[in-house]
């Protein structure tokens with residue numbers, strides 16, 4: 001099917017195609033779920049996290065009515081692997097999506113995630129927006145996804161019955177469809193709805209209404225903007241993520257023949273301004289959806305989770321992009337609002353992961369993930385129930401198995417505790433970086449070769465090995481994918497799921 005309707009016509013058509021029984025008097029008391037994710041929005045790219053340039057009143061509204069986790073991380077800061085983890089509650093080595101393309105861009109075997117669990121519990125499930133996994137979306141009553149990265153303007157989208165082309169700005173289109181699904185959903189079931197926006201992914205094309213926002217300001221460069229990579233391992237020196245070299249703005253106002261330092265500064269201004277402008281569009285569309293929940297009386301009993309799939313470098317070490325274990329890349333925004341059960345506040349203590357999302361949703365909504373998943377992530381519900389003394393993770397496993405990818409980011413594993421970080425670059429020549437984060441938040445002093453810290457290095461190495469074993473990481477020491485594309489852990493538990 002190939003259509004080219006206006007947004008309004010497409011909205012009406014979608015609403016008309018989904019007709020369900022009217023509201024049941026026995027309205028289910030189980031919570032609804034609205035999961036919202038952006039693409040490459042880092043943790044502090046919203047005003048409630050302290051950003052003084054970007055104003056995000058609707059993200060702030062979520063944070064004010066719920067919990068903002070100040071220490072939220074993606075264990076695999078790359079689009080598709082992180083999306084697989086969000087869905088399944090598993091590390092990428094277990095769900096199988098370890099790269100952004102190729103054979104390892106599919107969910108492994110019959111691996112499924114929280115949408116299917118909830119659908120089996122009687123939920124109406126839908127997925128709108130960026131999907132970016134090769135597998136057909138499993139577990140949804142309705143899905144409408146961008147093909148691959150999708151386009152910022154007049155996007156094509158894919159449904160179970162074919163492709164549809166829309167007019168307009170991509171995140172406006174996605175929000176339109178989310179609203180259409182909410183309006184047309186079956187009223188006798190709770191819903192679980194995923195809304196994955198495209199912004200602020202490269203090449204940072206804002207909605208025209210925000211095209212000139214920030215024209216009259218100069219954005220300060222970060223403290224580490226001029227920190228070079230000379231003292232870093234070869235694996236890092238070989239990356240291709242320098243803002244000075246990004247070609248994106250040569251046709252948008254930056255002369256490619258400028259001296260390198262000047263080109264870097266000009267690229268930085270346009271990069272940051274357009275990155276922020278695209279997030280303004282997200283925030284506005286988030287507000288439309290939250291308004292609908294308010295007006296329909298749904299907000300109280302709906303769990304809203306808002307996050308990003310990975311962090312992003314905004315000029316630290318002169319870099320853009322993600323894919324590395326440094327803090328700007330692994331930290332993500334994480335907001336959770338559920339007025340019926342969660343007391344508002346900011347949690348600055350607990351390290352929470354993208355692995356935890358599926359566990360939390362299933363804990364509140366019913367059903368269960370496979371037993372082995374409990375070693376990969378955990379529900380936040382005990383934290384929300386107010387037990388300050390809840391035993392919580394003291395460390396977690398990091399992994400990246402894509403190389404070279406578009407930016408030559410190295411394959412790596414790592415471990416992060418509240419204070420320490422060990423990164424193991426697992427391709428030859430293998431190297432380590434170790435940082436003491438309270439003393440060195442910019443991660444500029446590698447202590448891995450320092451004899452004084454040898455005991456700490458050995459402790460972290462041992463714990464990294466334990467975490468791999470606990471989560472049945474069967475990838476090779478060098479990050480090579482295991483041969484057969486099957487779910488071995490599921491087989492060990494007595495059969496497929």
Ligand SMILES: [Ca+2]
Nearest residue numbers: 039040079309
């Ligand atoms: Ca991403």
